[in-house]
Amino acid sequence: MRAVPDARTIWEAARSLGLDPRPVQFESVPASVLYEFAAYVIPGRMSHWSYGKAFWSMKTRYDYGLAKLYEMVINSNPALAFLLETNTPLEDVFVMAHVMGHVDFFTHNRTFEHTAEDMPERVARHAERIRQYEFSHGQETVERLLDAVLAIQEHVDASLPKPLSAGLPRRAPQQAQPDYSDLNPSAEAPHTPRDIHIKEGTEDLLAFIAEHSTELEDWERDLVQMVREEMLYLWPQIRTKIMNEGWATFWHARLMRILDLDDEDITNFARLHSSVLQSPRVGINPYLVGFRLWERIAEVEGLDALWLIREVEDDVAFIRNHLDRETVEALDLYTFSLHQDEVLVDSTEFHNVRQRLVEELTHGGIPVIHVEDGDYNRRGELYLKHRHEGRDLDVPYAERTLQHVQRLWGRPVHLETRQDERRVVLTYDGRQSSKVVI
Amino acid sequence: MAPTPLDWSLQRKGLVDQARHLGRIKQALRERLPDLITEETLIASDGRRVVRVPLKALEEYKFRYHPYQGEHVGQGAGDTAPGDVLGRVPRTGASSGRGRDAGDAPGTDVYEVDIAVDDVAALLFDDLGLPYLEPKTALRDRERAETFQDISKVGLLGNLDKRRTLRANLARQARAGIPTVGPITEDDLRFKTWRWEEKPSHDAVVVAMRDVSGSMGDQKKFLARSFFFWMLRFLETRYQQVEVVYLVHHTQAREVDEEAFFKLGESGGTKVSSVYELCRDVIAQRYPPAHWNIYPIHFSDGDNWSDADNRRAVELLEGILPQVNVFGYGEIREGGYTSTLMAAFGKIRHPRFLTLTIQGRRDVYSALKHFFHKTPEGGEG
Structure with missing residues (x-):
C-alpha cells in the first residue's frame, strides 16, 4: 500500500493554492474524546450538566451509527484539529484538507480579528476557577448560577470596546481561601479595574449584569464574565457558519486535485465529498449552500474575487451579496411555514428565499434584546426590550428565561416585546410571572 | 506537523x-x-x-423566536415546488404524553x-414504606429454599462446578509453565455448596373494596385503579406473596374478579356497612390475622345511604382495625365538601385507620405516600 500525503504536505499544498493557514497541530483521538470536545465546543471547558446532555446525545448517535464526526478544529494559534483515531488514512487526508480551509478562514476573516488565540488555555483556567467555586460554594449553587448565566449567554456584544482588563493577565481569585471581602471592602474584585462602563441601551446583557447587578457576589460576577468571554470567542463562528464550511469544502475539493492520490483514493475522496454535500432533512446544509456559493462566485467573478470576500464578509453579507437565482435553483432552496398543522412550501422565488435567509441569519438567529432601563420605576428594576423584527418571541420560553435573569439581577425584571401585534411586558418579580398587554 | x-x-x-x-x-x-x-x-x-x-x-x-411563526428557509433534494407538504406538526400546547415527529418538521425541542x-416504580417505592409490619407465619406449608452460593473443595460429585474446576486446573498448569489443560487432580475439584435460606414469612392480602354505585364515574374509577395498580406492585416487591380479594358494593356487597372490579359501574345507592361486613367475614374465614398482613382499602365517593349506616360502618371498622396492618378509606370526590361518612370516620382515633381524599390525579401520589408512609418502628419489610 502506498503512503498517503501527510499533514505537512497538505499544508504546503494549501499554501500553493493561495491559502494561508496558521500552523495546525493534528491529533488523533478516540471517539469518546472527540465527541466530548464537540459537546463542549472548546476542549477543557467548564463543567455543566448541559454539556453532559450534549455529549450523551452525540455519543449515542455515534454508537448507533447515526452520525459520524470526522474532525473538530479549534480556532487557536497554532490551530488544533482532532481526528477520529478510527479514520482510515484517506479519511484523515480528506479531513486535513478540509481543516486547511477552516484554519485559513480563522486566520483571515475579519470577524475573527479579536478572538483570543489562546482560548483552550483560557477555558481551562475558567474550568479550574469554577471548580474552585464549586469547592467553596457547593456544586449545586454553582450549577444553578450557571443555569441562569447560560440561559442568556448569547446576549453579548462583540463590537464593544475591549475592557482594559481583557488584555491583561487576569488575577486568579483568592482561591479556596476564606473570603474576607466583607471585612475588607476595598479588596479587589477579579474584574476591576475596568475603564469602560456598560450603559443602558447595550445588547450585552451579560456585561450589563456583571457590572450593575446588586445581587451578585464577586465570584458570581467572575463566572458571568467567564461565560461572556467564551461566548465572545464563539460568536464569529456562529456568524460565519455557511461561509466557513463552504470555504473548507471548496478548498478540500481543489486540494484533492493536486494531492498525489491514486484512483482508488480519489474515488473514496469523492465519496466523502458528496457525503458532506447531502441534502438536509431539516433546514439547510451549510456545507452545501456555502460550497455552491463559493463555486458560483468563482465562476462569475473569478477566483481572485474570493480572497476579499473571505476576508470581509459574514454569512448575512455573503447571502445578501451573492445568492442569485441560479444558485437558489441549484440548491433547491425554498421558504416554508406552518399552515394549520401542515408545513407547506411557500415559495421558491429567489428574492423571497434570499430575504428570508438573511433574516434567519441576522444576529445569528438570536433575538436582539437590549437594556432599556437599569433602574426602572426608580426601584432598581431591570427593563429589557426586544427589538421586534417580524417574528414574535417564544413567550413561554421567554418567561422562564426571565426567571434566570431575575436570579442574576436580584430585583424584578421586565421584558417588553410584541406578541400577536400587541405590545406586551413580561415580568418576573422573584416570586411570580406576569404578562401585561399595553 | x-x-x-x-x-x-x-x-x-x-x-x-x-x-x-x-x-x-x-x-x-x-x-x-x-x-x-x-x-x-x-x-x-x-x-x-x-x-x-x-x-x-x-x-x-x-430568548428565542416562536418556533412555528413566520417563514423559514429549507432545502430539498430537487424540484421542490410551492404547495408541497413537508410534514405535519402536532398542535402546540403541552400535555403529558404528547407525541412528536422528531426531525420531520420545525418545532419545539x-x-x-x-x-x-x-x-x-423504582422512584416511587423509594418513598414508600410498610407501616405496622409484623412478622407472621402463613398457614400454608412453605419449603425452605436452598440457594447455591458458595464454592468448596469438598462436596458431592453431582454438584461439581466444571467451569471452576477447569479454571483451577488451568491455573495450576500455568504455574507449572504448561499452557494447556492437564490431568485433573483432586486438588482441582470445585463443588457448589448450598445453604438453606429461611425465607421471610411475610404474606400479605389486600382487601380491595370499591363503591360501584351510580355516582362513581370513569374518572373516579381510574383514580382508584391507578392507586391499586401501584399499591399491588409495591406490595409485591415487599412480600413474598400478595393475594388480593376484590369486593364491590352498592347497597349490597359481593366478591368479584379483578376485571369486573375495575370495570363495574352500576346504579343504585350506597351502603358502606355491607362491604365492611363482607370484609370482616373474608378475614375471619380466609385470612387469619395471626398469619397474614392485611391491607383493606376502600374507595367510595362517600355518598352513604344514611347516618344509621354510617354508624354501622364505624362499628364494623372498629372491629376490623385491630386485625389489620392498615385500613385505608379513600374518598374520591370532586367538590370540597366533607361527606357524612368522612365526618363519621373523623371520630375514629386509631393509628392504623387512614383516610385519604383524592380529588384529582395528582392526589393518587399523596394518597400512596400517606397510606404507605415510612414508620420508624415498622420500617421496611
Missing part, C-alpha cells in the same frame, strides 16, 4: 457531566411522579410499554426521556 500524541485521554469531563445530567433527569422525574403514576398508557400496558415523558426542567431556556413502569 505530524500528528503528535498529547495526553487528551485525561479528559473525561463528558462522563462526569453526563452523570450530572442523569442526576437531573432523575430529580425531574421524581418531581413529576404525581403525574407519571396516573399516566394511562403506563398503567394500561401492564408494565411492557414505555412512555415518553417531556421534562420541562431539563429544557435549556433562552421538548426534552423527552423514555421510561418504563419499572423506572417509575
